[in-house]
Amino acid sequence: MSAAQAIAGRHALVTGGGSGVGRAIALALAEAGANVTICGRREAALAEVAKENDRIxxxxxxxxxxxxITDAYQKAEAARGPVDIVVANAGMAGSAPAHKTSLTDWQRTLDVNLTGAFLTVKPALPGMLARKAGRIVFVASTAGLKGYAYVAPYVAAKHGVVGLMRALAAETAKSGVTVNAVCPGFVDTEMLEQSIQRIVDKTGRAADEARASLAATNPQGRFIQPEEVAEAVLWLCGDAARSITGQAISVSGGETW
Structure with missing residues (x-):
């Protein structure tokens, strides 16, 4: 059975679905036949993505x-049935040397990237365990697999997401629920453009130079495209990946192993 056949008719919930990787994942799931609830703080952005496919x-x-989040689950399940697939994608990042990172910035980064990931999947677990079926995918980062300078809170949060994924995979291994993470390198999205602008603002380097320095972290010498991350998520949600759980899959052109 193909991933699309396994996903058709399922109900997926994707956070951070209004742009970038979240948008690409929502569209891929919808094109595979899933009904997709996208969540985010920007209603206008969500509405624009929903216009692209009537399953979103x-x-x-x-x-x-x-x-x-609890209210969103209740509304989504009342409208489209139990959530079968959860993609915890919402995230944010800043940049500063660790000794110049305020406690407020540290806490906000962990709140969004780590606590937000936990709160995203928690409501889905009771139903998935009762039905003995479900797919949970965290969108982490290569920052969950290695260290990067000047983004200590983000690295700590994404390492936490990978740890959370492994803990949940161990809890659910006998239940028919799989829990995995995809860990992209630098992805060509709005967040990347913000990172480039921060480099420009703080170092005075040209935007093209900043862009090239980030692309060079990928041994293939390019940025990952959002659709590549979406395809990895799509595969993890299909029947072909039913034995894949507890894995942090690097989508990085060989940056991490």
């Missing part, structure tokens, strides 16, 4: 707010 539905929710 937007719901405003902040992943750091447990009440909002």
């Amino acid at each position: 539905f937007g719901l405003a929710a902040d992943v750091t707010n447990e009440a909002e």
Whole structure:
């Protein structure tokens, strides 16, 4: 059975679905026949993505707010049935030397990237365990597999996401639920453009030079495309990956192993 056949008719929930990797994942799942609930803080952005496929539905929710995420699940399941697939994709990043990182910035980065990931998947677990079926995919980062300078909170958070994934995979291994993470390198999205601008602002380097320095971290010498991450997620959600759980899959052109 192909991934598309296994996914058709399922209900997927994707956070951070209003742009970038989240948008690409939502579109890939919808094109495979899933009904997709996308969540994020920007209602207008969610609405624009929903216009691209009539299987996509937007719901405003902040992943750091447990009440909002719980409410989003209740509304989504009332409209489209139990959530079969969860993709915890919402994230953010800043940049500063560790000794200049404020506690506020540290906490906000962990709240969005790590606590937000936990709050995203927690409501889905009881139903998945009861049905003995489900797919959970965290969008982590190569920053969850190695260290990068000047992004200590982000690296710590993404390492935490990989650890959370492994813990949940161990808990659910006998249940029919799989839990995995995809760990992209630098992806050609709006977040990447923000990173490039921060380099320009803080170092005075030209944008092209900053862009080239980031692309060079990938041995293939390029940025990952959002659709490549989406294809990895799609495969993990299909029946062909039913024995794959507890894995952090690097999508990085060989940057990490």
